[in-house]
Amino acid sequence: MLDYALLSALAAVVRSGSFERAAQQLNVTPSAVSQRVKLLEERIGAVLVVRGQPCLATEVGQRLCRHVEQVALLESSLRRNLPGLHPEDRPVTLRIAVNADSLATWFIPAMAETEGVLFDLVLDDQDHSADWLRRGEVVAAVTSHGRPIQGCDCHPLGALRYVATASPGFVARWFPAGVTAEAAARAPCLVFNQKDRLQALWLERALGEPVQPPLHGLPSSQAFVDGALAGLGWGMNPEPLVEGHLRAGRLAALEPSRPLDVPLYWQQSRIVGPLLADLTRAVLTAARARLAPTGPS
Numbered sequence: 001m002l003d004y005a006l007l008s009a010l011a012a013v014v015r016s017g018s019f020e021r022a023a024q025q026l027n028v029t030p031s032a033v034s035q036r037v038k039l040l041e042e043r044i045g046a047v048l049v050v051r052g053q054p055c056l057a058t059e060v061g062q063r064l065c066r067h068v069e070q071v072a073l074l075e076s077s078l079r080r081n082l083p084g085l086h087p088e089d090r091p092v093t094l095r096i097a098v099n100a101d102s103l104a105t106w107f108i109p110a111m112a113e114t115e116g117v118l119f120d121l122v123l124d125d126q127d128h129s130a131d132w133l134r135r136g137e138v139v140a141a142v143t144s145h146g147r148p149i150q151g152c153d154c155h156p157l158g159a160l161r162y163v164a165t166a167s168p169g170f171v172a173r174w175f176p177a178g179v180t181a182e183a184a185a186r187a188p189c190l191v192f193n194q195k196d197r198l199q200a201l202w203l204e205r206a207l208g209e210p211v212q213p214p215l216h217g218l219p220s221s222q223a224f225v226d227g228a229l230a231g232l233g234w235g236m237n238p239e240p241l242v243e244g245h246l247r248a249g250r251l252a253a254l255e256p257s258r259p260l261d262v263p264l265y266w267q268q269s270r271i272v273g274p275l276l277a278d279l280t281r282a283v284l285t286a287a288r289a290r291l292a293p294t295g296p297s
Helices: 004-016 019-026 030-044 059-081 100-112 130-134 168-174 198-207 221-229 239-248 270-290
Strands: 092-098 117-123 140-143 152-166 189-191 215-217 235-238 260-269
Touching (some): 004 019, 019 030, 092 100, 092 130, 092 270, 100 117, 100 239, 100 270, 130 260, 140 270, 152 239, 198 235, 198 260, 221 235
Parallel strands (some): 092 140
Antiparallel strands (some): 152 235
8 A cells, every 4th residue: 555645755856856845845844755755765665766956756756656646636526526525725736748839829828727727738749649648647638639548538629720931031042943852852841859740741742752851950839930030941830820920921831822730639538527627628718719620520
């Protein structure tokens, strides 16, 4: 049987990054926190925290912290439905996987509309964010996967529209005759990271064949826009981030009639559904306001 007083000490250390701040959260001394973590390590038979600035959880420590978070969410959900239980003073933390472009364009307003919770966001590509749900490391995810994950409810959000954009000077230099396979193989291209397949997908659809351009890695939605504005390369930018630049002529669409729509879905753990109800409503409202509608599948 796990000792939740010891587990709470571990979670506080990992969450705050130090034994001193954990002690303040738990209203005990740093020595008491250290003793609890040491005792838990002895019982588990493994090192759980790497001491440092900040303190970091080992792989086993991370698994235990996720367990504590899940128990806290379940208890919070129970408290909402059992009037005899008093709500906790400290808000629960919701760990959610979201892609960077959603965070940069529409997701934050949904967070702001949800009161009484704290957020711990995990950034990952929309094609991979569902993996965090499958592993039980998050309670919800914005993902491109439309099939419900086991134990989850799935809600369609709409499509985030992307436009292949670059500075007018870049287009004149690298694509003087339009987007051809030869030009695309030479023109520098922006990618978010190795998981980012949007540029390759757009090129294959536009040209009918795969092309491997030279790549700049820019792991930031705003850096993508800035890189395109500076003439560093071309990339698939979310339309909400670049529509003003396109209207002003600071950016140009490589092929204006060929945007790329990426359907997005909100997948949430069913077991803590009542706790996520307010956030889910806010997410659906924010998505409808900013995303393009999708047709029937």
